[in-house]
Amino acid sequence: MMDRLSAALREAAGEEGARAIVLAGAGPAFSAxxxxxxxxxASPEEQRQVFLACSALMETIRVLPLPVIAEVRGIATAAGCQLVAACDLAVAAETARFATPGVRIGLFCSTPMVPVSRAVGRKRxxxxxxxxxxxxxxTALDWGLVNRVVPEDRLEAESQTFVERIAEASPFVVALGKRAFHRQAGLSVEDAYAQMSEVMCGNAVEPDAQEGMRAFLEKRRPRWTQGAS
Amino acid sequence: MMDRLSAALREAAGEEGARAIVLAGAGPAFSAxxxxxxxxxASPEEQRQVFLACSALMETIRVLPLPVIAEVRGIATAAGCQLVAACDLAVAAETARFATPGVRIGLFCSTPMVPVSRAVGRKRxxxxxxxxxxxxxxTALDWGLVNRVVPEDRLEAESQTFVERIAEASPFVVALGKRAFHRQAGLSVEDAYAQMSEVMCGNAVEPDAQEGMRAFLEKRRPRWTQGAS
Amino acid sequence: MMDRLSAALREAAGEEGARAIVLAGAGPAFSAxxxxxxxxxASPEEQRQVFLACSALMETIRVLPLPVIAEVRGIATAAGCQLVAACDLAVAAETARFATPGVRIGLFCSTPMVPVSRAVGRKRxxxxxxxxxxxxxxTALDWGLVNRVVPEDRLEAESQTFVERIAEASPFVVALGKRAFHRQAGLSVEDAYAQMSEVMCGNAVEPDAQEGMRAFLEKRRPRWTQGAS
Structure with missing residues (x-):
């Protein structure tokens, strides 16, 4: 299932005209x-396969050129909570709930803690x-685990608002920016600035940047020509 | 005093059946x-002894296999505020107050800033x-410096709620999880995932994990057999 | 303009008796x-000059021995938002607004994201x-991008409150503390403690620390003798 989800994400990202991916549960829960x-x-080797597939899924989300938006209805627990934290953005129904309950079944949520602790802070x-x-x-909204909380019947519309907003931008620039974000996230301020200055210089001379700035100055809509690649 | 506190913490952690430690002030303040x-x-050498004892105390809290919960009544200032930030969890009375006021007496709170800035963020x-x-x-609750704020007469009960919740889990798994948390905290996402995937694989084949998962599936209470260390 | 701002900041920091710098917009906006x-x-080389000047400005703020306080009226966008995040403290008028809108004109805010993501967290x-x-x-206050939000007619008074508070402390100790803060910010907890323990030991034997502690114990105002540098 995790392998298929990774493959589905890559496939969706490759679709003509795809600009963002919304990840939602098919049933009453987001993911348990x-x-x-x-x-x-299971044997140690089988366990390893499971966790490798899980980490590969999270890594897929991180390296995809398109933003991935978690749309959370019901519960998101353990690796399901990790999945929310690993997405670029997250919207949740008012009734959604989040937990990393592995400790209660003897399997501490050690991989979920990677993105969760980076989203909500250490004490939380x-x-x-x-x-x-x-x-x-x-509470998840207050702590920065999700970006929006809305009544359940407005959940899809809220994800769609993000998608439409992202779709107005150059796919090339969105991909460049998402990649840059993850590159600088764990670095010292000095190292981050050094790398991001290079990214910025490279970005500024690209056709879509030149077109975007011209369009802005001419008060017209830009015409993007570069793809995500 | 700091040496004795470090020793007392290690001793408490070694007690038969100990599952969590609550650190509270004996007087009206938590710690000034x-x-x-x-x-x-004091000579430079004497000063150094003081700060080494302080850092050793903070490190003791971090490496103890049991969670340490700060129970804060009154003020927690300078190294006392550091102590709150260094604990795994913190509960505070509504009247508790927190500060890093070293700057006002010419001694900037440079060691307190290590856990405090990691708890509340840079600007704060x-x-x-x-x-x-x-x-x-x-405000400390809003900023993530403490986990709960309650009326003063409910303070001990609130710490106890955390203790009892933690005591339901396997001490082996709690120790493993606490150690893992601190290992991944400062790493890049990639490095953190690499290390935590190993932790997860190792955890999953342990007797308490197998028992915990079985008990969950069989809808019964787990019987833990593994100790902390 | 950025070069002149960097120079003006360094000049202000060198003024006799200067203790903190307030950075405010001259017009209706803080900075767009x-x-x-x-x-x-522009040629790649010209673009590079622009971004180098920008990074040099941010770095100037970070290495100045005096705290820099952003006083934000109107909008602070793109590198203007970066400027707010790069300052040590920030106060904002209730009507102030913040954005990193580069994505919309094809130029992702890759350098602004360095201090902004470190101030507000990853999802936000x-x-x-x-x-x-x-x-x-x-919202900027809730997310930790600014320290205070006040009605527009109280904005300057609010900055001044910070300035006066900072001016009560030893300029030597403020400079030492600001430098220490940035040194430890990106490190692991262990490395940060190792470095900050050294800072603390060095600080404690300085004349202003000894005077500050004595004054505190004698319940009198301290007389600082050490300058920033």
Whole structure:
């Protein structure tokens, strides 16, 4: 399932005209994480395959040239909560709930903590990890785990608002920016500036940047010509 | 005093059946930090001993296999505020107050800033450090310096709620998770995932993980058999 | 203009008795970032000059021995938003607005994202960067991009409150603390503690620290004798 999701994401990103991806659950939950029956009694090698597939999925989201938006209805727990944190943006229904409850079943949420602790801060991440308790949607918004909380019947419209806004920009520039964001995220300020200055110089001479600035000065809509690649 | 606190923490962690440690002030304050009379006129070597003892205390909290919960009544200032930030979780009375006021007495809170700036973010840390002004408990909660703010007469009960919740989990898994959290905290996302995937694989084949997953699937309480260390 | 601003900041920092710098817009906006007409049709070398001047300005703010306070009226966008995030403290009028809208004109805000993402967190930074939408002043306060939001007619008074508070401290210690803050910001907790313990030991034996602690114990105002440099 994780392999298929990774493949589906890559496929969607390759579709003609695709500009952003909305990731939503098909059922009442966003995702409850790993399928436990397959992990009970599994050999170390089988366990490793499961976690490698999971990390590959998260990495796929991070390296895709398109923004990925988590659309969260119901619960997002363990690797499901990680999935929300790993997406570029997240919108949640008022009734959505988030948890990293692995500690309660003997399997600490060590990989989920990577993006979750970077989204919500250390004390809050530690609370989620040590208690496994649910965080409701307004709290997730307050902590920066999600970007929007809306009534459930407005959830898809809210994701769509993000998609449409992103679709107005140059796909080349969005891809360049997303990649740059992840490159600088873990660096010292000095190193981050050094790398981002190069990115900025490279960006500024590209056709879409020149067109975008001209259009802005001429008070007209830009005509983008560069693809995400 | 700091040496004795470090020793007491290690001793408490070694007690049969200990599952979490609550750190509270014996008097009206949580901690006002260093004892200044011993630092006035002290030789460089004596000063160094003081700061080494302080850093050793903070490091003790970080490497203990049990979660340490700060229970804050009254003020927590300078190294006392650092102590709150260095604990895994923190609960505070509504009347608690926090500050890093070293700048006002000529001794900038340079070691306190390490965990404080990582808890509350850069702009807020800079404000605390440059002004030395108090931050009240609701603000500390809003900024992520503490996890709960409650009326003073409910303070101990609130810490106890965390302790009891943590005590339901496997001590082995809590220790593994706390150690993993600190290992990944400063790393890039890639490095953090690489290390945490290994932790997760190792965790999943342990007896307490197998038991925890089985118990969950069988809808019964797990029986943990592994100890902390 | 950026070169002149860098020079003016260094000059102000060198003035006899200067203790903090307030950076405010002369017109209705704080700053709308780069002057686009000079970037349309510019050669790669000219573009590079512009971005180097911009990074040099941000670096100047960071290495100045005095705190720099952004006083934001109107809009702060792109490199103007970066400027707010790069300052040590920031106060904003209720009507101030913040954005990193480069994506909309084909020039992703890759250098602005360095301090902005470190101030507001990853999900919120990504939202600002991918949508380019404005964030109002209360939201900027909630996210930690600014330290205070006040009615427009109280804006200068609010900056002044910070200045006066900072001016009560030893300029030597403020400079030492600001430098220390930036040194430890990107490090692992272990490395940060190792470096800050050294800073603390060095600070404690300085005349202004000894005087500050003595004055505190004697309940009198300290008399600082050490300058910034």
């Amino acid at each position: 994480g790993h399928y436990l029956p397959e992990m009970v009694g 991440a530690m609370e989620m990890l040590l208690t496994g308790d649910f965080v409701d949607a307004p | 930090g260093h004892y200044l009379p011993e630092m006035v006129g 840390a800079m404000e605390m450090l440059l002004t030395g002004d108090f931050v009240d408990a609701p | 970032g780069h002057y686009l007409p000079e970037m349309v049709g 930074a990504m939202e600002m960067l991918l949508t380019g939408d404005f964030v109002d002043a209360p």
